[in-house]
Amino acid sequence: MRKLNNNELERITVQDFKNQKKIPLTIILDDIRSAHNVGSIFRTSDAFLIKKIILCGITASPPNRGIYKSSLGATKSVEWEYRNDKIEAIKQLKDQKNYIIGVEQTEKSCVLNELEIKDKSITIILGNEVNGVSQDAINLCDEVIEIPQFGTKHSLNVSVAAGLVIWEIYKKLKL
Numbered sequence: 001m002r003k004l005n006n007n008e009l010e011r012i013t014v015q016d017f018k019n020q021k022k023i024p025l026t027i028i029l030d031d032i033r034s035a036h037n038v039g040s041i042f043r044t045s046d047a048f049l050i051k052k053i054i055l056c057g058i059t060a061s062p063p064n065r066g067i068y069k070s071s072l073g074a075t076k077s078v079e080w081e082y083r084n085d086k087i088e089a090i091k092q093l094k095d096q097k098n099y100i101i102g103v104e105q106t107e108k109s110c111v112l113n114e115l116e117i118k119d120k121s122i123t124i125i126l127g128n129e130v131n132g133v134s135q136d137a138i139n140l141c142d143e144v145i146e147i148p149q150f151g152t153k154h155s156l157n158v159s160v161a162a163g164l165v166i167w168e169i170y171k172k173l174k175l
Contacts, residue, residue, distance in 0.1 A: 023174060025051055025173070026123040027041065028054045028086060028126070030057060032060070033058065035066025037158050038055065038059060038071075039071035040159035041126070042067065042070075042074040044166055045074065052079045054083055056086035056089060062075040062080070093123045097119065097121055101115075101123065102137060103126050103165055104125075112165060113148070117169070124165055125137050
């Protein structure tokens with residue numbers, strides 16, 4: 001077995017990416033502290049043709065060296081915007097008929113692999129590395145999902161959690 005060279009991967013250009021049909025998934029980043037985590041989420045969003053990322057609160061936004069380092073240019077392909085007020089952003093998406101899903105551990109959260117996609121326009125909210133998704137954002141969610149975990153820790157790195165959730169939603173929408 002031979003590893004492929006980058007030029008053999010036949011990746012699309014940024015302009016081709018912008019012209020591609022996206023999966024109807026918007027991601028809200030709720031006060032993500034690490035620019036590297038933000039960049040990693042951009043990169044994963046590029047890989048799975050995510051519609052848009054909304055950066056809220058203290059979440060770093062481009063131009064940012066840490067984001068650029070881990071995104072490997074995905075900030076040029078993935079549509080994004082910065083919104084200071086996450087509550088206003090969530091309410092606006094709800095008004096546009098988005099199904100809002102928080103990624104958090106709550107009293108009535110659904111396990112990720114049991115998630116049923118009810119609408120085609122979905123928004124997921126990913127929270128701060130220490131505090132998670134804020135309660136005021138949870139209050140506006142239509143549903144909350146959590147990733148099953150079996151070890152001693154109670155959480156995953158936010159960019160890892162994003163990758164798992166994005167992949168699961170992508171499979172349900174595309175496959």
